[in-house]
Amino acid sequence: MMDKNNQDIDKLKQEFIANASHELKTPVTSIQLAVETAISALENSEIEDAKRFMTQILQDSQRMTLLLSDLLDLSQLEVNNPEKELVNLKSIIDAEIGFLSDENKNRVVFESEDIEFLIDPNDFSMIIRNLLRNACNYSELDKEINVNLFKDKSSIVLSVVDKGRGIATSDHERVFERFYRVDKGRSRSLGGTGIGLSIVKHAVDRNGGLIELDSVLGSGTTFTIKFE
Ligand code: ADP
Numbered sequence: 001m002m003d004k005n006n007q008d009i010d011k012l013k014q015e016f017i018a019n020a021s022h023e024l025k026t027p028v029t030s031i032q033l034a035v036e037t038a039i040s041a042l043e044n045s046e047i048e049d050a051k052r053f054m055t056q057i058l059q060d061s062q063r064m065t066l067l068l069s070d071l072l073d074l075s076q077l078e079v080n081n082p083e084k085e086l087v088n089l090k091s092i093i094d095a096e097i098g099f100l101s102d103e104n105k106n107r108v109v110f111e112s113e114d115i116e117f118l119i120d121p122n123d124f125s126m127i128i129r130n131l132l133r134n135a136c137n138y139s140e141l142d143k144e145i146n147v148n149l150f151k152d153k154s155s156i157v158l159s160v161v162d163k164g165r166g167i168a169t170s171d172h173e174r175v176f177e178r179f180y181r182v183d184k185g186r187s188r189s190l191g192g193t194g195i196g197l198s199i200v201k202h203a204v205d206r207n208g209g210l211i212e213l214d215s216v217l218g219s220g221t222t223f224t225i226k227f228e
């Protein structure tokens with residue numbers, strides 16, 4: 001007999017597989033349709049139409065790549081134990097800012113002390129990468145994004161602050177759930193996978209940290225992470 005706890009875990013696993021399969025099926029179906037249409041456009045020498053469908057195929061495959069890489073991150077967090085090392089947190093954040101597009105890179109203001117801290121460096125990269133990605137996605141291009149890293153007694157504090165659309169209080173807990181999105185259409189069109197914040201939460205938890213969300217709808221969002 002399975003106890004209640006195991007049943008709950010089993011249900012969560014089934015839901016996760018159903019969600020992940022659905023998220024992957026959508027771009028695959030779209031790619032198949034776009035390939036068929038592009039082939040018939042080429043047969044009729046409609047080059048511009050063919051190009052349009054090729055672009056669609058490229059976008060869908062990029063979306064799949066992002067989703068697969070997020071799923072791999074999530075499974076890495078579940079399967080392996082954290083491997084803590086003394087790392088320079090500032091240089092990890094600098095590297096992640098460096099991966100952003102130029103227009104996003106230019107609006108990030110990063111202030112930090114040089115801090116060495118014992119943490120899994122991959123986990124810390126995932127945390128900052130996903131918070132940056134969201135701050136960029138959910139705020140306008142002309143709005144600044146602030147990243148602050150400092151020491152507070154024996155703790156270190158990381159905050160990512162944007163002046164974007166914000167998150168309603170009623171959604172504050174749910175945004176950390178896998179595949180939960182406040183606005184599905186908007187998240188998808190921005191290349192969101194719906195699992196970024198669950199990756200962040202998982203990576204923070206397993207390194208013994210705490211995460212806090214402060215947000216006012218329409219004026220911005222701050223994620224603050226503290227490690228003792
Ligand atoms: P997604 O890939 O959809 O961004 P996440 O798990 O990273 O998935 O975030 C879940 C949802 O939380 C997003 O779909 C979005 O609605 C909301 N969200 C996350 N970060 C922010 C932010 N900085 N500003 C506004 N909304 C946000």
